[in-house]
Amino acid sequence: MLLIYGEENYFIDKKIEQIKSKYKDENIVVLSNKYELNDIFNNLETNSLFSDPKLIIVENFPLFLLKNLNNEEILVENQILNLINNEQINELIFIFKKDKLPQSKLLEAFIENKKVIVCNKISKKDLPKELTKYIKTKGGTILLTDLLYLIEKLPDNLTLIIQEINKLMLETKIITKDVIDKSVGQYILDDPYSFSNSIESKDFSKIWKNYQQKKYEGNDSNYLVSQISNIFILAHRVLHLEKLQWDTQKISDFLKVHEFRIKKAKWILNKYTEKEIKNIIIELEKLDGIFKSSQADAQIIFENFLIKYFANKELND
Numbered sequence: 007m008l009l010i011y012g013e014e015n016y017f018i019d020k021k022i023e024q025i026k027s028k029y030k031d032e033n034i035v036v037l038s039n040k041y042e043l044n045d046i047f048n049n050l051e052t053n054s055l056f057s058d059p060k061l062i063i064v065e066n067f068p069l070f071l072l073k074n075l076n077n078e079e080i081l082v083e084n085q086i087l088n089l090i091n092n093e094q095i096n097e098l099i100f101i102f103k104k105d106k107l108p109q110s111k112l113l114e115a116f117i118e119n120k121k122v123i124v125c126n127k128i129s130k131k132d133l134p135k136e137l138t139k140y141i142k143t144k145g146g147t148i149l150l151t152d153l154l155y156l157i158e159k160l161p162d163n164l165t166l167i168i169q170e171i172n173k174l175m176l177e178t179k180i181i182t183k184d185v186i187d188k189s190v191g192q193y194i195l196d197d198p199y200s201f202s203n204s205i206e207s208k209d210f211s212k213i214w215k216n217y218q219q220k221k222y223e224g225n226d227s228n229y230l231v232s233q234i235s236n237i238f239i240l241a242h243r244v245l246h247l248e249k250l251q252w253d254t255q256k257i258s259d260f261l262k263v264h265e266f267r268i269k270k271a272k273w274i275l276n277k278y279t280e281k282e283i284k285n286i287i288i289e290l291e292k293l294d295g296i297f298k299s300s301q302a303d304a305q306i307i308f309e310n311f312l313i314k315y316f317a318n319k320e321l322n323d
Contacts, residue, residue: 007090007098009070009116012125013105016164021123022063025099029061038065043082050089050096060096067100070112083111090119128164133157141171141181148181156186201225202233206270208277210317217312227308228297235290240267241274242283248275286315 008025010018026034035049041064049062069075069083089098105126107113116122128136134153141148148156160167170190174181177189204216220230240263247257254272258265274283293311297304 007086007094007116008121008123009100009102009113010123010125011100011102011104011107012123012127013103014125014127014164015103016168017125018101018103019165021125022099022101025097026061029097030058033058033060034063035060036063036065043069043079046082046098047085050094050098062096062098063101064099065101067102070100070102070107070110072110073108086112087115090115090121133164137167137171140168141175144172144175144179146171146175146179146181152181152183152186155183156181156190159186159190201230202237205234205237205316206273206277208316210312213312213316217309221305227304228294230308231290231293231297235287235294237271237274238278238283238287238290241271241278242287244268244271245275245280245283248272282315289315 010021012018037045037049046062046064046067049060069079069086072079075083113122134150134157137153137157138148138150141153156170157167160170171181174185174189178185201213201216201220204212207213217230240261243261244257247260252260254265254268257263258268261268278286289311293307296302296307
């Protein structure tokens, strides 16, 4: 019996495939979506003396998640607790694709009996190193700069990244930027904060790249103007409150804004001058008025704004 959980689906799937390889396909039972609690025991017990062992995989088993159990659920919980230390012909595995599970009798028992595998995500810092190792084990090579380019181009999904690397290595064992551009399609990266984070960096290449991505995802100029406005208006308010010698906690309480957002506003103040912030806010108000009152090409106007205030720095001096 085993409990596998974590936020890295790739490692969970890999572990499950390793376990599945020990069983015949017809002896693998997967309980997902709708199933009754007793389905587990029905499958565990349906074995004759001469039949092959079975693997029962149970996804999102509710008794690991519920706080208050009814009588039937308590009975099932106790049955599972009694099975943990007993040798079984059939193997039972519980799977959760989430980073944490709440405290419960079941979780405590699995941990105590060392029957838990936690599949954590690889940190962004370690990801290039681990992917380089993977590529080498497959007989491939890639420059670090090209690997970083590939990682930036793809969503934060290790399963998908590995799939794309495998496809690339079917074409060539030497993966380059040209090969990546030719063979890897464009993905919707689905990071709601990527554009605002790039604004905070004051790095035009990052800002422009993230703008292009947001445009590809279907975000219009009105939405992006609103995002930038929120960033700079908050920074401007924080600036004035800092002049009163207020600390982050006091500013957060006064503005009813989370401390993390106050800290991000301070990052803006470290990158942009007070004059730049005022000019950007004024220009954003103008853009908002233009977008609402005219049929002008919002995309062109917005792109000119980005170039003027984030690329041509001399215009803001």
